[in-house]
Amino acid sequence: MNRILCVLTSGAMLLGFALLLPGESRAQRTQPPSADGKLNVIAFGAHPDDCDQRAGGTAAKYAALGHRVRFVSVTNGDAGHQTEGGGALAARRRAEAQEAGRRIGIEYVVLDNHDGELLPTLKPREEIIRQIRQWNADLVLAPRPNDYHPDHRYTGMLVQDAAYMVVVPNIAPDTPALRKNPVFMYFQDGFQKPQPFSPDVAVSIDDVIEKKMDMLDAHVSQMYEWLPWVAGGLDKVPKDSAERRRWLRETRAGQPTAAVRAILAKWYGAEKGNAVRHAEAFEVCEYGTRPDEAMLRTLFPFLPKASSD
Ligand SMILES: [Zn+2]
Numbered sequence: 001m002n003r004i005l006c007v008l009t010s011g012a013m014l015l016g017f018a019l020l021l022p023g024e025s026r027a028q029r030t031q032p033p034s035a036d037g038k039l040n041v042i043a044f045g046a047h048p049d050d051c052d053q054r055a056g057g058t059a060a061k062y063a064a065l066g067h068r069v070r071f072v073s074v075t076n077g078d079a080g081h082q083t084e085g086g087g088a089l090a091a092r093r094r095a096e097a098q099e100a101g102r103r104i105g106i107e108y109v110v111l112d113n114h115d116g117e118l119l120p121t122l123k124p125r126e127e128i129i130r131q132i133r134q135w136n137a138d139l140v141l142a143p144r145p146n147d148y149h150p151d152h153r154y155t156g157m158l159v160q161d162a163a164y165m166v167v168v169p170n171i172a173p174d175t176p177a178l179r180k181n182p183v184f185m186y187f188q189d190g191f192q193k194p195q196p197f198s199p200d201v202a203v204s205i206d207d208v209i210e211k212k213m214d215m216l217d218a219h220v221s222q223m224y225e226w227l228p229w230v231a232g233g234l235d236k237v238p239k240d241s242a243e244r245r246r247w248l249r250e251t252r253a254g255q256p257t258a259a260v261r262a263i264l265a266k267w268y269g270a271e272k273g274n275a276v277r278h279a280e281a282f283e284v285c286e287y288g289t290r291p292d293e294a295m296l297r298t299l300f301p302f303l304p305k306a307s308s309d
Helices: 002-014 050-064 086-104 122-134 150-165 206-217 220-230 241-252 258-268 270-275 293-299
Strands: 040-045 068-075 107-113 139-142 183-187 201-204 279-288
Touching: 040 050, 040 122, 040 150, 050 068, 050 086, 050 139, 050 201, 050 206, 050 279, 068 086, 068 122, 068 150, 086 107, 086 206, 086 220, 107 122, 122 150, 139 150, 139 279, 150 183, 150 279, 201 258, 206 220, 206 241, 220 241, 258 270, 258 279
Parallel strands: 040 068, 040 139, 068 107, 139 183
Antiparallel strands: 183 279, 201 279
8 A cells, every 4th residue: 555655646746746635625725805806704702702802803804894704603602691691691692792793894693502511513513514604714713622611612623623524515415515615713812732822824903903892892791790700800890881991991902922923023024013012813723725825915915015025
C-alpha cells in the first residue's frame, strides 16, 4: 500500500500538483462574495449575547457595508438567571436578542435547546448544518471547544462537527448541501490549555464601539442582572438606564491583548495598529476552507488595503 501511495504521490508531484486526501477542502475554495457582491456571515454562540460580546462590532461593520450577518444562539437562555427561568425567561431572552440584532441591522436566531444542558449530539449538529446551508455562508464564526462553560464548549464542538458535513448531501438532506465549504474561524477567548487563542485577523472596532455597546445594552437580563449577580457585583449596577449604559461602556468595552495588538500591527501597520483601542480577533479553524491572505482580505473587507511595497 505504501509503495503504491508513494508511486502515486511522486507521479502527482511530477505532474505539478499535490494529492488531496479525502475530505481535504483546499480544492473547494469559496469564492466570496456571492452574485450580488455581498458576504454571508454566520456566527454561533451558546447563549443570546455570546456572539454579541465576541463579534458584535465586526457584525456592525459588515452590516454598515450591506453584507448579511446572522447571529445564532444555540440555546434559548432559559436557565442563566437568579430569579427567573423556563419559558418566560427564554421568551425574554429571545426578544432581547432580536432587539440587539435590530440595533445593528443583522438577523438574530435563537434555537430552542435548553440552556445549561447542551450536548454535542445529532439534533443540534443538524440544526447548525441547516443554519450554515440556509445562510449559504462564506464565513462561520464560533467559540473554541475549550471554554469553561459546557454550552460554549459544545457549541464550539458542534460547529466543528458541522464543518465538513455541510457539504455532504445525505446529511440533513431536507436542506441542500453547500458545494463550497465556508471558512470557519474562532472567537477570541482567554483560555490557555491545551493552547492559547492565536489570532489570525484582528478588526479595529473603534468606529462602532458605541453600536456594539447598544447591542449589549439590549441584553438587559444578562448585562444588568445575571452576569453582575453571578460575579457578586449586582449592587454596582446603576439603576438609571442612561447611567447603566455608561457603566456598561466602562466595564465591557475591553482592551486588546498583547497577541491581538501584534496581529493588529500586521494588518493595520505598526502606527495604526498601536493606536487601536478596541478590537475583535479571530483565529482560522483547521477545518473547512483554509483561507490565504487574499481570501482573508475578501472576508474582512474593512481591513486596510495591502501596501504595494
Ligand atoms: Zn454564554
